[in-house]
Amino acid sequence: MTTLRNIRPTTAGIALAAAALLGLWPLLPAWAAHTAAVSLGGGLVALGLMILIRFGLVSFGQGLFFAIGGYAAALANQFLGITDMLVLSVAGIAAAGTIAWALGYIVRGHRGIFFAMLNLAFSMILFGILAKTVALGSTDGFSVGVPTLLGVAPGPEAGRLTFVLFGFIVISSALVAWMVDRILASPVGYAGQGVRENELRLRYLGVSARGAVHLAYIMAAKLAALGGVFTVLLIGHVTPEDTAYWTKSGEFVFVAILGGAGNVAAPFIAQTVFELVRTFALQYVPEAWQMLLGITLLLVILFLPGGLWSLVDRLRGRNA
Amino acid sequence: MMALAAIVVDSLVYASWLFIVSIGLTLIFGVMNVLNVAHGSLYALGAYTAAWGVGMYVGGAPDAGYVLLAIMLVAAIVVGVLVGILIERGVLRWVYGRDEIVIVLATYAVFLVLEDVMKLIFGPESYIAFQPRFLFGTVSVAGIPYVGYDLLLVPLVALIGVGIWAAIHRTRPGKLLIAVIHDREIASALGINVARFFTVTFLCGAILGALGGALSAPLISVVPGIGVELIVLAFAVVVIGGLGSVEGAAIGALLVGLGRTAAVFFRPELELFVVFVVMTVVLAVRPEGLFGKPQTRRI
Amino acid sequence: MPEALLETRGLGKTFGAVVAAEDVSVSVAAGEIVGVIGANGAGKTTFCNMVTGYLTPDRGRILFRGTDITGCTVGEATAAGIHRSFQIPQLFPGLTVYENLLLSVGVFGHRRPPWWKPLVRPEIQQEARRVMEQYHIADSAETRVDRLPQGVRKLLDIAMAMVGGPAMILLDEPTSGISTEEKFDVMGNVIDALRSSGATVLFVEHDMDVVGRYADRVIAFREGRVLADGTPREVLENPAVIEHVVGRRPPRPTDA
Structure with missing residues (x-):
């Protein structure tokens, strides 16, 4: 269990991790750099879920905002000709933030299974719309061009993952993780613990539990959307099945639970483990990949309720 | 006029199918507070096993008759009992008492495992078992020909629904079950073996899930992924009606059935998500679903 | 009579066929310590729930410092300065x-x-x-x-x-679940702390000895209505209160 005291700002840790990734770039083989970048993208979505988990909430439809981010970026690129990754990211975040703000008025009163199910329904509605919209390529989706940054365009010989894109993803993920870290240490983060532990008491402390949930929901949505933008820019393609379908949302929940809610680093670590294991599993035991996921999830639920991060806590000897 | 009749009959048939594939889910939740994601796997396993059994039998006896129905029933019971015991004893027993969302995740884990187990057992190809569907010929309703098997789903499901209702409200074990639903601790203190009620309920729910799959086998092509699609649909039905309510599941099935059939007739492109629109609207207005009881809390 | 801090006028609340509050009009002055008594189901907790915005009354008004706060949320009532503790x-x-x-x-x-x-x-x-x-x-x-x-x-x-630092605090059975020996210790500590903070106190209590010792004034509820309202002596000796709330009991031999 996360207790109040092990939320502590890890500014130095985040800066160090980002610098290490950037410094390692020349040494990383292409697949490793790609895995790292994709893990940051997915990790952002799981980070959003982690915020919700700290509020005692689990969304089985976070693919909704992942898809909104991905599609917003892809659409802006395809139909408006925007290639700047910064602008595309802002577009994705703005789209998801607006929709989450509106939907938030419905979900902020829901808890437990009903919160999970309502979000599942939202994401399945978006999936249905995307899969039936011919202009967006229906179930096949459509492709996204190579992004630029502030006028810097990669040469024709460079692959999709340039240092510019890699650096952009690493630095923005680090910034976002730092912000979330601050938020979790602020009254907003503690209000989340209040919602999870005893909402009635929180209300009698003059805090709007619904308002706090609404805020967390919007934050989680923006994080998922940014993850969606990164993923689409890295993969170069977007489809409904790989973004909005409930199985994708299930994967994100898996990663968030695997990592645990103890530290902002946890979702990124868990997502990296997830990506690495998937790469090898799909190569050597493709028919047992989901089984592996399922067994891992069961083991985490039964024996490691604090997720991978609780191992770190245990090593540091402060999980009294 | 004909279109209206067609919509009504189609909706009824589809609603009956929805009810039979989701009733086990709501039954288990009502008694145990377990939202069983692995219900999708039970459905798929029931469908696979029934299709495989029918295929094997028809291979040796091309004019097999009603015995095919018996094969389907046996397939459902075998799958339900075996897999049900495995899930309840092997997994759920260890997570009872934890947060209900943790229990959902545990059953989701089981669902993931069973997805691959099915691929390992049955392979990637599709199984087709159309033969039972033609046992009852065709029936004409308002001038439209219907497959007898489809229409028979309606009375069959009505029978199952009434049976469950009567078992809960009109028998002694059913009344004890209501006590368990109402307050586990007091029931336990009164000497009711709550653990056994849980096991039996879960097995009944599991068998119903597998039966839903077995009855669906003649209607669909049984391929990997049918459980993935089914479970979200079943969620929608039971959440709309109110988790844990048998009457609610019936109403939820009717609403979803009507909505989908109307979509198919008038706006086919809406078919994929009309179910979830209904679910969203109901949840937004009544978070506990139509027949769900709002949780009250003593302070 | 000093100006009222909290005043309710004709409060009413019905749950289905149960009338949990009917025509409840009470007034609490700043600095008072008011004890609320009544049998289980007499409407004491419902009264606390309505005053703190947890329940919206079906009828009547609630005034706090002369301002109408009827229908405000728990958050708004808390912000206005009405806090509460809970039976559980x-x-x-x-x-x-x-x-x-x-x-x-x-x-x-x-x-x-x-x-x-x-x-x-x-x-x-x-x-x-x-x-x-x-x-x-x-x-x-x-x-x-x-x-x-x-x-x-x-x-x-x-x-x-x-x-x-609320202006007014409602204590819903502060001594329930505490042994008789400890009750006076706990209540003494609490009342001291509350007095030093200057809060006006309204406490729901079943133990008449605790009520008699700490309350400046007592309100007795019965079936959602105010049965009696006055000094502890007046209320605790009121025949209707003895009949329906306090009950007749032999004096406790352990009473000091």
């Missing part, structure tokens, strides 16, 4: 006593909490420690509250309700 203590069960207070002090009154300021700051920690000392629960600071004895839980619940 409402704590944050996974956290320690110190963390409960830290959280309470740190988030108090944030309708939309700021995100850039860390909650754990020296002044917040100091205040949390001060409250623990004031309510004599500092010994349990590092204990998870779901492992606390009932008496400490009740004290912590009241301490948390007092965060933010």
Whole structure:
């Protein structure tokens, strides 16, 4: 269990991790750099879920905002000709933030299974719309061009993952993780613990539990959307099945639970483990990949309720 | 006029199918507070096993008759009992008492495992078992020909629904079950073996899930992924009606059935998500679903 | 008569066929300590729920400092200065006593909490420690509250309700679940702490000895209505109150 005291700002840790990734770039083989970048993208979505988990909430439809981010970026690129990754990211975040703000008025009163199910329904509605919209390529989706940054365009010989894109993803993920870290240490983060532990008491402390949930929901949505933008820019393609379908949302929940809610680093670590294991599993035991996921999830639920991060806590000897 | 009749009959048939594939889910939740994601796997396993059994039998006896129905029933019971015991004893027993969302995740884990187990057992190809569907010929309703098997789903499901209702409200074990639903601790203190009620309920729910799959086998092509699609649909039905309510599941099935059939007739492109629109609207207005009881809390 | 801090006029609330409150008109002056008595189901908790915005009354008005607060939310009532404690203590069960207070002090009154300021700051920690000392629960600071004895839980619940310095506090059965021997200790501590904060107190209580000792005034409820309202002596000796609320009982031999 996360207790109040092990939320502590890890500014130095985040800066160090980002610098290490950037410094390692020349040494990383292409697949490793790609895995790292994709893990940051997915990790952002799981980070959003982690915020919700700290509020005692689990969304089985976070693919909704992942898809909104991905599609917003892809659409802006395809139909408006925007290639700047910064602008595309802002577009994705703005789209998801607006929709989450509106939907938030419905979900902020829901808890437990009903919160999970309502979000599942939202994401399945978006999936249905995307899969039936011919202009967006229906179930096949459509492709996204190579992004630029502030006028810097990669040469024709460079692959999709340039240092510019890699650096952009690493630095923005680090910034976002730092912000979330601050938020979790602020009254907003503690209000989340209040919602999870005893909402009635929180209300009698003059805090709007619904308002706090609404805020967390919007934050989680923006994080998922940014993850969606990164993923689409890295993969170069977007489809409904790989973004909005409930199985994708299930994967994100898996990663968030695997990592645990103890530290902002946890979702990124868990997502990296997830990506690495998937790469090898799909190569050597493709028919047992989901089984592996399922067994891992069961083991985490039964024996490691604090997720991978609780191992770190245990090593540091402060999980009294 | 004909279109209206067609919509009504189609909706009824589809609603009956929805009810039979989701009733086990709501039954288990009502008694145990377990939202069983692995219900999708039970459905798929029931469908696979029934299709495989029918295929094997028809291979040796091309004019097999009603015995095919018996094969389907046996397939459902075998799958339900075996897999049900495995899930309840092997997994759920260890997570009872934890947060209900943790229990959902545990059953989701089981669902993931069973997805691959099915691929390992049955392979990637599709199984087709159309033969039972033609046992009852065709029936004409308002001038439209219907497959007898489809229409028979309606009375069959009505029978199952009434049976469950009567078992809960009109028998002694059913009344004890209501006590368990109402307050586990007091029931336990009164000497009711709550653990056994849980096991039996879960097995009944599991068998119903597998039966839903077995009855669906003649209607669909049984391929990997049918459980993935089914479970979200079943969620929608039971959440709309109110988790844990048998009457609610019936109403939820009717609403979803009507909505989908109307979509198919008038706006086919809406078919994929009309179910979830209904679910969203109901949840937004009544978070506990139509027949769900709002949780009250003593302070 | 001094000006009323809290005044209710003709409050009514019905649940289905049960009338939980009917024509409840009471007035509490600033600085008073009012005891509320009544059998189970007499409408005492419903009254607390309505005054604090947890329930909206079906009929009647609630005035606080002369302002109409009928129909306001729990958050608004809390902001206005009406706090409460609970019959079943409402704590944050996974956290320690110190963390409960830290959280309470740190988030108090944030309708939309700021995100850039860390909650754990020296002044917040100091205040949390001060409250623990004031309510004599500092010994349990590092204990998870779901492992606390009932008496400490009740004290912590009241301490948390007092965060933010309310003008008025409603205590819903502050001594329930506490042994008879400890009741006077606990209640004495609480009343001392509340007096020093200057809060007006309304407490629901079943033990007539506690009511007689600490209340300046007593209101008796019966079936949702006010049965009697006056000094402890008047109310506790009122025949209707003895008949329906207090009951006839032999004097307790252990009474000092």
